[in-house]
Amino acid sequence: MKAIVYRTTGDPSVLELIERDAREPGSGEVRVRIMVSGVNPTDWKSRRGAKPGEPLPFDDVVPNQDGSGVVDAVGAGVDRLGIGDRVWLALAAYQRADGGSAQEFAVLPAERVFPLPAETGFDVGASLGVPAITAHRTLTAAEDGPRRLRPGALAGKVVLIAGGAGAVGHAAIQLARWAGAVVITTVSGPAKAALAQAAGAHHIVNYQETDAAVEIRRIAPDGVDLIAEVAPAQNAELDLAVIRNRGSIAVYANNGGDHVSLDVRKHFSLNVRYQFVLLYTVGMDAINAAAEDINAALADGALPVGEAAGLPLHRYGLADTAAAQAAVEENVVGKVLIDVAGR
Structure with missing residues (x-):
């Protein structure tokens, strides 16, 4: 599978496109085939760190906290989600080397993966995590x-x-x-x-x-x-x-x-x-409550994205993740999305 990683902190040029095997989910985890990755300011701030060349907690890191996709595999002990479920993600990259959504398949704790209502598109799903949960709080x-x-x-x-x-x-x-x-x-x-x-x-x-x-x-x-x-x-x-x-x-x-x-x-x-x-530190009780309320709002059609809804979309391919993060870093107005699965 294709994945974006960075091995050191710095400007967008530290982001690399690599090939690696998709790993199997462990106990309490699910694997998600990422359709769309959402980019937030927290993603480029994590990549930059306090200074260029700052040590990372892992050998390499897959960026981007938010995304949407389809559950591809389910680990032991997971009964809330099943293969084929459409989902959105929150805190995908938090304290994980390979959880970020800037890759074709992401393995995540099931508690960070939420059902995406059938009537809701993947663009909306990738725009939820950081912005919508923060707004809810x-x-x-x-x-x-x-x-x-x-x-x-x-x-x-x-x-x-x-x-x-x-x-x-x-x-x-x-x-x-x-x-x-x-x-x-x-x-x-x-x-x-x-x-x-x-x-x-x-x-x-x-x-x-x-x-x-x-x-x-x-x-x-x-x-x-x-x-x-x-x-x-x-x-x-x-x-x-x-x-x-x-x-x-x-x-x-x-x-x-x-x-x-x-x-x-x-x-x-x-x-x-x-x-x-x-x-990051608000706690899973608050995140779960927000996710439930957000999904209720989605069911009512209350969280559309796109210019007609007040949030213009800017699209990039996975190979152009550096440009996508740079756009957010340069304060582009709207939502930056990465089409991981193509269009």
């Missing part, structure tokens, strides 16, 4: 909010999603709207505003053209209940200006800087809750 982290999502779970809530044109922001808009929230999102320009509108946001605030705090307070005079935050260093003052009493700010990325300065008195006077979200 940000929307279920509020002290006064639901722990699970379903239609009506966020009814009466106002949710602010920073960066609605990004992959996580896109999924958060879709899930929040499906769950009944009033959805506000911030964007940096008209093109991204059009994508956020296509994703389903009720209100779009272009922070380059208006005072975002004033506009958000006009939409939500009592403040917003929950903020899904991608750039806390840049947006801390804005978030404080629009959050309601007992509101929550769920931070899932560090765009714009690693350090945040907070006015303690103003935050505790509002009982503001900060929740930091990292998919």
Whole structure:
């Protein structure tokens, strides 16, 4: 089979296309024939490491956490999945040398593999893992909010999603709207505003053209209940200006800087809750809950991808994985997919 590997950290040129045998799944594992691999910022950040040439935990690593495909073989003790099942993946490469989705066959713990509804395409399946599970966690982290999502779970809530044109922001808009929230999102320009509108946001605030705090307070005079935050260093003052009493700010990325300065008195006077979200360490209970709710949303047709749905797709072949990761590293707008099985 064909696989992409890297043997050292560095720029996209460290990625190599190789041939290797597909291994059999062990106890508790399944083998998935990968149809589509999804690329996320975490994939290139793992490849780059802290510095070029940094030692890896394995001799070589297959990249990419997300993907979709068909179960090809099942190991002992697995009864939740069977050969021929259509599936999507989460955390495929986490702490594994050969689990990543940038290969024709991936062997994974069954707990990281989830059924893909029959009506859902492989492109959607490969776009779920990191973005949709992260979005689910940000929307279920509020002290006064639901722990699970379903239609009506966020009814009466106002949710602010920073960066609605990004992959996580896109999924958060879709899930929040499906769950009944009033959805506000911030964007940096008209093109991204059009994508956020296509994703389903009720209100779009272009922070380059208006005072975002004033506009958000006009939409939500009592403040917003929950903020899904991608750039806390840049947006801390804005978030404080629009959050309601007992509101929550769920931070899932560090765009714009690693350090945040907070006015303690103003935050505790509002009982503001900060929740930091990292998919790798959130725990399998949270991931399983998210996967169940995501599949319910898929069944309702609530998580489409593509430009008409607010998330343009950029396609590459497996041999062009380096270019695919470079596109994500260069902040291409939309979702980068790798057609592992061809088209």
